[in-house]
Amino acid sequence: MTNTTIGVQGITEDDIAAYLANTPGFFERHAELLASVQLASPHGGRAVSLQERQMDMLRERIKGLERRIIEMIRAGHDNEALVHKMHRWTRAVMLARSASVLPQVLIEELKHEFMVPLAALRVWGVATAHTGLPWAQPVSEDLKTFTASLAGPFCGLNSGFEAAQWLAAEGTPAQSIALVPLRLGAASGECFGLLALGSPDALRFQSDMGTEFLQQIGDLASAALARLLHD
Known part of the structure; x- marks a missing residue:
């Protein structure tokens, strides 16, 4: 004034x-x-x-409050739907018939529940019984080093990541990608694998997007897949 x-x-x-x-x-x-x-x-x-x-x-003030209430209700519905999807995915993973089919179940259900076009993973240091399976194929030492260096999930444009080659096997090139490290125990635990999510939409996985949900996916996937490791 x-x-x-x-x-x-x-x-x-x-x-x-x-x-x-x-x-x-x-x-x-x-x-x-x-x-x-x-x-x-x-x-x-x-x-x-x-x-x-x-x-x-x-x-005008009432209209503003109404808009905020509508946004809160919409966010509540979205969060509820997300919780249900996470529940169904976790349940499917826990009900996997055997360790050998677990990675495939994890990937297929993840794609289905969260509408992810492309998904793949690699696990290293697996038990001898699993060494010939697709998700246990060898990866480069550079990729292992890169994965271990990630403090959390990475999101951004596909700039030629080795993991993008796993996604390309599905026939659709990934324009954007999310890379989720798999670790034993806490976030600082030993890294034993990498979950890769991709989309032909360059805006699906952006560098400035929040990664808390992807971190939860990574924690659950890590807990489930840890039983595949060496005897």
Whole structure:
């Protein structure tokens, strides 16, 4: 608010505003002012009373609150749907018939529940019984080093990652990619695999997107796949 002088004695708009704010009985004693004061309407050039202007402001505030409530309800529905998807995926993984089919179940159910177009994984250091399976194929030492260096899931454009070659085997090139390290125990535990998610949409996995949900996926996948490791 500007400190405009409106009187010969130096009374300012701030002084008037402070007086009205600290004197709530003023408009009770001078109720006629509420109807006689004319203000410009924000919805046109016509003049409205102070009461009408206050009603307009109240309506706008109510509309803003309604929008926020609708957004909260929508977010609540989205979160509920996500919880159900996570529950179904986790249940399917836990019900996998054997360790050898577990990775395939994990991948297929992940693609189905979360509508991920492309998904693949590699696990290293597996038990001898699993060494010939597709998800246990050898990976480069560079990829192992890169995966171990990830503090959390990586999201961004596909810039020629080795893991993108696993996704390309499905016939559709990945434009964006998410790489989720698999670790034993806590986030700082030994790294034993990598889960790769991809999409032909370059905006699906962006570098500035939140990764908390992907981290949860990685934690659950790590717990399930750890039983595939060496005897």
